[in-house]
Amino acid sequence: MGSLGVDDFETVERELAAPDKGEVQVRNLWMSVDPVTRLRMNRNDDQNIAPPAFALGDVLDGGAVGEVIASRDPAFAIGDLVQSWLGWREAFNAPASSLQKLDPGGLPPQSFLGAAGATGLVGYVGLVHVGRPKDGEVIFVSSAAGAVGLMVCQMAKAMGLKVIGSAGGPDKIALLREIGVDEVIDYKAAGDLTAALTAVAPEGIDIYFDNVGGEHLEAAINAGRPSARIILCGAISAYNGSEAPSGPRNLVLMIGKQMRMEGVTLLAQLDKMAEYRSHLASWISQGKITWRETIVEGIERAPDALVRLFDGKVIGKMLVKLA
Amino acid sequence: MGSLGVDDFETVERELAAPDKGEVQVRNLWMSVDPVTRLRMNRNDDQNIAPPAFALGDVLDGGAVGEVIASRDPAFAIGDLVQSWLGWREAFNAPASSLQKLDPGGLPPQSFLGAAGATGLVGYVGLVHVGRPKDGEVIFVSSAAGAVGLMVCQMAKAMGLKVIGSAGGPDKIALLREIGVDEVIDYKAAGDLTAALTAVAPEGIDIYFDNVGGEHLEAAINAGRPSARIILCGAISAYNGSEAPSGPRNLVLMIGKQMRMEGVTLLAQLDKMAEYRSHLASWISQGKITWRETIVEGIERAPDALVRLFDGKVIGKMLVKLA
Numbered sequence: 001m002g003s004l005g006v007d008d009f010e011t012v013e014r015e016l017a018a019p020d021k022g023e024v025q026v027r028n029l030w031m032s033v034d035p036v037t038r039l040r041m042n043r044n045d046d047q048n049i050a051p052p053a054f055a056l057g058d059v060l061d062g063g064a065v066g067e068v069i070a071s072r073d074p075a076f077a078i079g080d081l082v083q084s085w086l087g088w089r090e091a092f093n094a095p096a097s098s099l100q101k102l103d104p105g106g107l108p109p110q111s112f113l114g115a116a117g118a119t120g121l122v123g124y125v126g127l128v129h130v131g132r133p134k135d136g137e138v139i140f141v142s143s144a145a146g147a148v149g150l151m152v153c154q155m156a157k158a159m160g161l162k163v164i165g166s167a168g169g170p171d172k173i174a175l176l177r178e179i180g181v182d183e184v185i186d187y188k189a190a191g192d193l194t195a196a197l198t199a200v201a202p203e204g205i206d207i208y209f210d211n212v213g214g215e216h217l218e219a220a221i222n223a224g225r226p227s228a229r230i231i232l233c234g235a236i237s238a239y240n241g242s243e244a245p246s247g248p249r250n251l252v253l254m255i256g257k258q259m260r261m262e263g264v265t266l267l268a269q270l271d272k273m274a275e276y277r278s279h280l281a282s283w284i285s286q287g288k289i290t291w292r293e294t295i296v297e298g299i300e301r302a303p304d305a306l307v308r309l310f311d312g313k314v315i316g317k318m319l320v321k322l323a
Numbered sequence: 324m325g326s327l328g329v330d331d332f333e334t335v336e337r338e339l340a341a342p343d344k345g346e347v348q349v350r351n352l353w354m355s356v357d358p359v360t361r362l363r364m365n366r367n368d369d370q371n372i373a374p375p376a377f378a379l380g381d382v383l384d385g386g387a388v389g390e391v392i393a394s395r396d397p398a399f400a401i402g403d404l405v406q407s408w409l410g411w412r413e414a415f416n417a418p419a420s421s422l423q424k425l426d427p428g429g430l431p432p433q434s435f436l437g438a439a440g441a442t443g444l445v446g447y448v449g450l451v452h453v454g455r456p457k458d459g460e461v462i463f464v465s466s467a468a469g470a471v472g473l474m475v476c477q478m479a480k481a482m483g484l485k486v487i488g489s490a491g492g493p494d495k496i497a498l499l500r501e502i503g504v505d506e507v508i509d510y511k512a513a514g515d516l517t518a519a520l521t522a523v524a525p526e527g528i529d530i531y532f533d534n535v536g537g538e539h540l541e542a543a544i545n546a547g548r549p550s551a552r553i554i555l556c557g558a559i560s561a562y563n564g565s566e567a568p569s570g571p572r573n574l575v576l577m578i579g580k581q582m583r584m585e586g587v588t589l590l591a592q593l594d595k596m597a598e599y600r601s602h603l604a605s606w607i608s609q610g611k612i613t614w615r616e617t618i619v620e621g622i623e624r625a626p627d628a629l630v631r632l633f634d635g636k637v638i639g640k641m642l643v644k645l646a
Contacts, residue, residue, distance in 0.1 A: 048527055048548050049579035204371055225371050235575040247570025252558040254586035256372035261584045263577035
């Protein structure tokens with residue numbers, strides 16, 4: 001492991017042949033930039049992890065939205081909007097079966113990479129299916145101004161929870177207040193996180209949605225009420241370090257409090273997309289969900305966009321506009 | 324925190340008055356010696372943990388079985404066998420409502436402190452209700468020759484699981500083989516625990532029943548298959564140290580593997596005792612469950628019994644015979 005830099009990337013140009021029978025040629029319009037891409041750059045021999053690690057020299061991949069520019073499959077026509085797992089390239093040929101046709105339904109195409117796509121879905125599944133919130137409970141969300149965090153905060157508010165959001169710096173804190181988060185913690189200014197969390201949740205917390213790991217996780221275990229749930233969704237504090245981070249030193253508290261901690265990853269959850277989008281449409285129509293995007297343009301700037309995910313300054317969903 | 328020694332205890336004698344109306348006087352026959360008693364000696368301001376910490380000077384308590392020697396409540400008669408939470412004393416007066424009458428049903432009285440009591444119940448609830456095992460799955464049990472571990476190994480075998488048990492030293496390993504554990508790991512001789520675990524479970528593990536925390540927990544996360552479950556039941560490696568132990572450095576793997584980790588403690592589970600005892604009776608009659616006890620005699624040796632729980636040499640349930 002170690003810090004990621006733009007020099008770790010190489011951009012290569014390849015001639016794109018015409019699509020074979022059953023294939024579709026797509027020009028990407030937008031690609032998603034996600035922390036998991038960094039995680040997949042760590043060497044890992046564990047075969048049980050999804051998605052798998054990249055080998056050195058692999059072309060990266062990730063969520064993308066594009067338009068069909070040639071098709072040799074009857075299900076796709078030129079001009080169709082499609083979603084794929086083939087980001088990190090400007091155009092590609094792929095079997096029709098690997099593409100999903102998108103009906104934007106009034107939403108901008110790139111939202112299917114964020115709020116209306118993977119980002120929102122993983123937040124929804126974590127909050128609802130893993131967290132199993134009850135009305136009036138208290139949830140703590142870390143990286144709350146990040147792509148997943150913003151969605152989780154707003155969904156939790158829509159469900160009647162008291163929401164405590166942690167983020168770093170005044171811009172993010174202002175955004176959290178703007179979207180209606182009940183209590184905010186600027187972790188860069190807070191000092192002891194357990195004390196900061198206990199101050200705004202003297203009764204303790206019922207759910208912690210973890211996007212960062214590290215000290216936030218430890219504070220959440222300290223502040224957990226009996227039967228509290230922790231959704232492990234990301235651990236940015238662990239992705240970019242040069243050595244394995246130490247885990248929470250207070251895990252033993254989970255025994256006496258009968259707490260539950262559970263990992264949620266996107267790939268196993270795609271079957272819940274329809275359920276999520278139906279809730280999302282209702283929340284959007286009620287004005288309960290908005291989102292933020294940080295956009296850079298051009299594939300040559302994609303490596304920098306990924307590097308920037310870890311500098312703590314990005315607000316909302318990081319996207320690269322490719323065309 | 325720090326290492327516990329017999330000098331940290333004081334034995335006091337007190338005159339026992341006659342019981343008041345509604346009270347019962349009990350002479351303890353057996354008391355249970357449990358790791359949680361050590362944990363409750365650590366200072367802890369967290370109000371959300373059960374059972375609560377002892378204050379300096381408190382009389383300890385814990386599970387006990389005794390006989391009624393005087394009664395001012397119509398529900399209890401002299402000679403009745405009763406279970407209480409008032410161990411660590413030779414005799415006591417207590418409200419009748421705090422006592423549970425025992426029908427030994429052919430089992431020795433002290434078994435209600437171990438296999439047929441709290442020890443077996445916490446293992447059962449952890450294995451069945453938290454672990455939710457499926458036939459043919461692979462379970463890893465640490466401190467497998469301890470009181471809880473022995474029960475979990477045998478229950479898991481009775482349920483059709485492949486059982487891997489870890490214990491320290493040849494005597495414990497021999498015992499594990501004797502009760503039918505499929506694969507054994509002598510952790511004192513094994514070196515790298517992840518390698519040792521992967522060697523006997525090349526396909527990975529589905530359930531880890533954690534009695535120790537520390538390196539065993541880290542190895543279990545490494546070897547976990549997708550959707551693996553970890554039952555946090557004890558963390559002996561963390562109870563007796565002079566500083567907070569570092570947590571598992573690989574917690575981030577739980578995300579990609581969608582693993583679940585959940586604490587189980589006795590107090591919230593007493594309502595499942597009847598369900599457990601009915602399974603236990605059936606397993607005993609089929610010869611599928613036996614147990615081991617380590618017995619010391621006399622309350623003056625109880626502190627030493629507790630200290631010995633952490634020296635890694637005790638096999639099965641540690642009990643003090645009081646009368």
